[in-house]
Amino acid sequence: MLKILLAEDDLDTRQFVARGLREHGHNVLAASNGEDALHLALTETLDVIILDRMLPQLDGLSVLKRLRVADITTPVLMLTALGRIEDRVDGLHAGADDYLVKPFAFSELAARVQALARRHIPTSVSTRLHAAGLEMDLLRREVRREGKLIPLQPREFRLLEELLRHAGEFITRTMLLERVWDFHFDPQTKIVETHMSRLRSKLNDGFAEDIIETARGTGYRVRTA
Amino acid sequence: MTLRLPLPRSASYRIAIIGLLFYICALVPLGIGVSYATHAALLNQIDTSITQLSTTLSNEYRTEGAAGVMRVLTRLRSGGPVPQGAALFTADGRMLGGNIDTTLPPLGWQQISLNDPQEGPDPARALVSRLPDGNRLVVAADLEALEAINHTLFGMFGLAALALLVLGTGTALLLARYLHRRLAPITTTADAVIAGNLQHRAEIGHTHDEFDRVANSLNAMLNRVAALVENLRQVSADLAHDLRTPLVGLRNQLERMRGEEDMPLKQARIEHALDRTDEVLALFDAILRIAEVDAGHLTKSFTTIDVSTLLNDLSDSAQAIAEDCAHTFTAHITTGLYVSGDRQLLAQAVLNLLENALRHTPAGTHVALSAMRKGNIIQIDVRDDGPGIPIADHHRVRQRFVRLEASRSTPGHGLGLSLVDAIAQAHAGQLHLVDAQPGLLASLQLPCEIAP
Numbered sequence: 001m002l003k004i005l006l007a008e009d010d011l012d013t014r015q016f017v018a019r020g021l022r023e024h025g026h027n028v029l030a031a032s033n034g035e036d037a038l039h040l041a042l043t044e045t046l047d048v049i050i051l052d053r054m055l056p057q058l059d060g061l062s063v064l065k066r067l068r069v070a071d072i073t074t075p076v077l078m079l080t081a082l083g084r085i086e087d088r089v090d091g092l093h094a095g096a097d098d099y100l101v102k103p104f105a106f107s108e109l110a111a112r113v114q115a116l117a118r119r120h121i122p123t124s125v126s127t128r129l130h131a132a133g134l135e136m137d138l139l140r141r142e143v144r145r146e147g148k149l150i151p152l153q154p155r156e157f158r159l160l161e162e163l164l165r166h167a168g169e170f171i172t173r174t175m176l177l178e179r180v181w182d183f184h185f186d187p188q189t190k191i192v193e194t195h196m197s198r199l200r201s202k203l204n205d206g207f208a209e210d211i212i213e214t215a216r217g218t219g220y221r222v223r224t225a
Numbered sequence: 226m227t228l229r230l231p232l233p234r235s236a237s238y239r240i241a242i243i244g245l246l247f248y249i250c251a252l253v254p255l256g257i258g259v260s261y262a263t264h265a266a267l268l269n270q271i272d273t274s275i276t277q278l279s280t281t282l283s284n285e286y287r288t289e290g291a292a293g294v295m296r297v298l299t300r301l302r303s304g305g306p307v308p309q310g311a312a313l314f315t316a317d318g319r320m321l322g323g324n325i326d327t328t329l330p331p332l333g334w335q336q337i338s339l340n341d342p343q344e345g346p347d348p349a350r351a352l353v354s355r356l357p358d359g360n361r362l363v364v365a366a367d368l369e370a371l372e373a374i375n376h377t378l379f380g381m382f383g384l385a386a387l388a389l390l391v392l393g394t395g396t397a398l399l400l401a402r403y404l405h406r407r408l409a410p411i412t413t414t415a416d417a418v419i420a421g422n423l424q425h426r427a428e429i430g431h432t433h434d435e436f437d438r439v440a441n442s443l444n445a446m447l448n449r450v451a452a453l454v455e456n457l458r459q460v461s462a463d464l465a466h467d468l469r470t471p472l473v474g475l476r477n478q479l480e481r482m483r484g485e486e487d488m489p490l491k492q493a494r495i496e497h498a499l500d501r502t503d504e505v506l507a508l509f510d511a512i513l514r515i516a517e518v519d520a521g522h523l524t525k526s527f528t529t530i531d532v533s534t535l536l537n538d539l540s541d542s543a544q545a546i547a548e549d550c551a552h553t554f555t556a557h558i559t560t561g562l563y564v565s566g567d568r569q570l571l572a573q574a575v576l577n578l579l580e581n582a583l584r585h586t587p588a589g590t591h592v593a594l595s596a597m598r599k600g601n602i603i604q605i606d607v608r609d610d611g612p613g614i615p616i617a618d619h620h621r622v623r624q625r626f627v628r629l630e631a632s633r634s635t636p637g638h639g640l641g642l643s644l645v646d647a648i649a650q651a652h653a654g655q656l657h658l659v660d661a662q663p664g665l666l667a668s669l670q671l672p673c674e675i676a677p
Contacts, residue, residue: 184569186507195545
């Protein structure tokens with residue numbers, strides 16, 4: 001269960017997102033303007049803050065800047081309007097950890113919130129990742145399943161690394177495009193699917209169980225044993 | 226209260242009046258100059274003849290005395306070009322004889338007044354000289370000629386000014402009519418377009434002058450506007466069609482779901498419905514993306530992009546897609562290519578071209594990506610040896626929503642090449658489609674940037 005602050009002025013969006021997050025078992029605090037959001041963020045201990053870029057009284061960017069000045073490092077997911085590339089850049093400059101373009105699919109938001117909360121837990125700097133019989137050595141750039149060495153292309157390696165860092169959680173197609181390809185747009189191609197299917201066939205070659213789970217419309221995750 | 230002239234407002238009147246004022250301003254110093262020069266020349270001539278006569282009479286007086294002078298004076302009476310006369314005086318001013326009526330002026334050059342029995346006092350110029358016996362000789366010339374010349378000059382310039390005024394007004398009226406006549410096609414066309422007739426075009430004369438050029442530009446502008454409007458019409462119709470297809474699919478899935486008891490089947494229908502929704506969303510994303518690129522304000526966030534690295538990155542992904550759909554793929558990329566641009570957009574453009582070549586050609590097609598520098602241009606080529614596109618369709622495929630299959634039933638939304646085109650233009654570059662015989666060559670040409 002995560003404690004999440006949701007700052008969004010549009011009533012419909014706020015209710016829809018809050019209900020969805022609560023159904024996922026999270027504790028949601030909702031704010032409809034920037035002042036309230038800032039107050040809650042300064043007084044409560046939160047896991048993730050979802051901040052709309054445009055808020056009445058105090059806009060999302062200012063709230064974010066003040067939080068960072070106050071040394072509050074809670075991960076922030078910024079919601080921006082569609083088609084405003086500059087907003088994304090501004091948000092990331094001001095210290096947002098991730099951003100999402102409105103309107104968004106709820107599953108996309110849920111996956112990102114989960115990923116942000118995970119990222120916030122300070123993990124020891126590790127050069128090895130494992131999950132479900134998979135072992136990845138980041139230094140030697142080697143992947144083994146049950147001890148069997150599996151040669152991967154650099155892109156496939158990056159893809160698997162991203163999945164392993166969030167083992168057990170769904171990573172969406174968009175997140176993979178951003179993190180593995182650095183594409184902050186939807187190329188409207190099957191580039192992720194193509195690479196994922198190649199990765200999957202390499203990983204599963206000689207094994208009965210499919211190690212990567214696909215959730216239609218949501219994304220991919222590495223099963224945790 | 227303002228005074229309204231009973232004339233239509235026309236630039237030609239203003240031009241004519243200003244021109245007229247200029248001419249008159251030029252006329253005044255000209256008149257003064259001419260009058261001054263004429264005066265000086267005439268006065269000089271008068272003085273010369275006075276001096277000559279004075280010398281003649283002095284010599285006559287010395288040899289023949291006063292009687293000789295009188296004889297000469299009577300011969301002179303018949304008149305020359307300048308009517309002149311002379312008189313002899315004693316030193317104390319008593320007149321001894323002569324043919325002019327005046328009192329004795331002081332010695333030297335003088336302006337005097339002659340008493341004409343008919344016309345009264347006349348201004349005259351006189352030279353008074355002392356004779357050897359102390360008597361005075363006065364030689365005078367009438368200045369009436371000078372006045373007459375003044376008069377003529379004044380009349381001439383007055384007439385000239387009047388002629389100018391008449392000519393100027395005439396010109397203004399003619400010019401106004403001419404301008405009106407030449408501008409009429411342009412005004413008529415604009416009015417027609419305002420009234421809703423977008424097909425109306427201005428008539429163009431044969432002189433290729435300013436008016437013809439303006440009319441020409443107007444027509445070119447209207448052609449462009451008409452093409453855009455037509456494109457918009459086409460886009461709206463195609464958009465409606467492209468939206469209808471997934472929406473109808475979505476509706477069907479929902480309808481069948483309503484009565485479905487079987488859970489797995491219901492689940493499958495939900496997945497289908499979600500797919501249809503994603504299609505609609507993808508379509509809108511593409512439209513918005515093109516609009517964003519077209520708006521052109523992205524330029525300010527441009528940075529220097531290492532195209533070589535970017536393309537190597539992309540060919541990595543293209544390789545995977547090629548294998549996936551049984552194509553072969555090769556890349557030949559020169560290192561050290563830089564352009565000023567947006568990495569995301571450039572990646573999207575090249576990826577679109579690669580996708581086009583890989584997805585819309587039969588299995589076994591070879592796709593080649595190459596990039597090189599040609600002078601100040603960076604040329605990124607995506608070439609396939611598939612069936613290609615008929616040359617007649619090369620222009621059409623860049624338009625939004627155009628897909629060559631008439632059925633429009635294949636996947637994709639037909640926005641790929643128009644997006645690439647928009648991205649190329651946003652980078653001050655161009656997209657060329659060339660018949661590669663066999664296959665298609667899509668060539669993206671961007672202005673080259675120096676390495677950072």
